[in-house]
Amino acid sequence: MKAIVKTDQKPGSFAVMDMPVPKPGASEVLVAIKAAGLCYTDMSILKGEYKGRKPVPIPMIMGHEAAGVIAAVGKAVSTARVGQRVGFEVLSGCGKCRNCRLGNKNMCTDWNHLGITCHGTFAEYAVVSEPLMHPLPENVELADAALLEPLSLVVRSVEHVQARVGESAVIIGPGTVGLLHLQALKAAGVAKLIVIGLDADKIRFGIAEKLGATQIVNASAEDPVQAVLRGTAGLGADILIETASSPKVWDFLLDLMAAKGRMSVFGLYPESRFQPLALIRKGITLFGDVAFLTRHFLQAIGWLEAGKVSGQALVTRRFRLDQAGQAFAAFTNKETVKVLFEL
Numbered sequence: 339m340k341a342i343v344k345t346d347q348k349p350g351s352f353a354v355m356d357m358p359v360p361k362p363g364a365s366e367v368l369v370a371i372k373a374a375g376l377c378y379t380d381m382s383i384l385k386g387e388y389k390g391r392k393p394v395p396i397p398m399i400m401g402h403e404a405a406g407v408i409a410a411v412g413k414a415v416s417t418a419r420v421g422q423r424v425g426f427e428v429l430s431g432c433g434k435c436r437n438c439r440l441g442n443k444n445m446c447t448d449w450n451h452l453g454i455t456c457h458g459t460f461a462e463y464a465v466v467s468e469p470l471m472h473p474l475p476e477n478v479e480l481a482d483a484a485l486l487e488p489l490s491l492v493v494r495s496v497e498h499v500q501a502r503v504g505e506s507a508v509i510i511g512p513g514t515v516g517l518l519h520l521q522a523l524k525a526a527g528v529a530k531l532i533v534i535g536l537d538a539d540k541i542r543f544g545i546a547e548k549l550g551a552t553q554i555v556n557a558s559a560e561d562p563v564q565a566v567l568r569g570t571a572g573l574g575a576d577i578l579i580e581t582a583s584s585p586k587v588w589d590f591l592l593d594l595m596a597a598k599g600r601m602s603v604f605g606l607y608p609e610s611r612f613q614p615l616a617l618i619r620k621g622i623t624l625f626g627d628v629a630f631l632t633r634h635f636l637q638a639i640g641w642l643e644a645g646k647v648s649g650q651a652l653v654t655r656r657f658r659l660d661q662a663g664q665a666f667a668a669f670t671n672k673e674t675v676k677v678l679f680e681l
Contacts, residue, residue: 341399341461342662342679349386354660357399360457360465364414367466369424373484374459375403375649376669376677377514378583378606383454384666389608391447392455401460401679402428402453405474405483415468425483425639427470427490428452428459429629444629451629460659462681472635475643482642484678485514485649489638490630491604492518492647496526497634498625499577499600503527506570508594510534511581512542514676515604517549517652519579524550525646528577532569534562538672541654545675549651563593575599585610592616601625652676 341357362368380400382388408422418424429451431443438446452458452466474483492515501507507528509516512535520531530553533546537558546554555565566575574596580587581604588610595601602625617624641647652675657665659679669677 339462368410399457401458404459482649505576506530507577508575
């Protein structure tokens with residue numbers, strides 16, 4: 339089978355290779371991948387910059403956002419069937435530690451994660467454990483289901499911040515996670531939806547406007563704090579979603595928020611400047627979390643089925659696996675919100 343493989347530790351090294359089709363174990367399912375999304379984590383692995391709970395095994399098939407059709411099942415599989423259209427979770431915990439026993443497998447320090455600790459989804463086939471498989475409703479297209487992993491993160495985040503009808507929200511970073519939040523918060527009744535980005539995000543700003551953003555702020559050209567205060571009658575935002583790829587945003591994040599605001603943080607960087615006094619005086623609640631739980635994934639499927647959120651609305655470039663270099667370049671150059679491999 340064809341696959342995109344991170345071949346060695348050298349930054350940017352990869353190859354599109356022929357690999358053996360994996361065989362499912364007794365409780366596993368072989369999925370024929372039909373659509374797979376490229377994300378920031380994949381690019382950090384490609385560049386050799388990813389720092390996770392475990393070292394990335396090299397060589398490794400990249401990718402962890404995907405959907406497909408079941409091609410074969412192990413002898414002990416009882417619920418999945420060949421030909422079934424499925425989305426699937428990509429994380430499994432050890433099942434033994436305290437976090438797993440409390441139902442928080444995303445906090446397991448010995449987790450396994452497709453495309454991060456083992457072979458992933460940028461391939462014609464992938465093997466997945468049966469408990470991680472979820473059938474797709476008939477009206478959910480595979481290209482939308484390929485974004486169920488980032489959409490599940492959004493479900494988790496919206497659960498944390500408890501969006502209310504008529505509130506205001508600021509989204510820092512108009513990438514995939516940011517614009518999925520935009521759709522979800524709009525569906526939840528949030529009235530003011532302010533998206534902040536940079537000059538390089540001009541294509542993404544256009545998509546944000548189509549998806550319901552009420553104010554676009556280009557932080558390369560104007561002061562984001564003044565812009566947000568102007569758009570919220572001087573109060574600041576009730577909700578802030580931080581999806582930027584730069585710690586510099588922490589220089590002004592708390593200044594964007596209203597008293598008793600709630601903030602959900604996604605930025606994957608080890609250090610930033612922080613203002614504890616502003617956090618205390620405004621009574622801000624800050625939520626940090628990682629990955630998601632099964633309930634979030636099931637809810638994400640429901641959002642797609644109900645038409646509340648569209649994954650394909652973010653996809654402006656589609657590639658074959660053998661066009662991996664072009665796909666990586668399109669992502670790096672911000673020519674799209676979401677890059678999708680279709681098989």
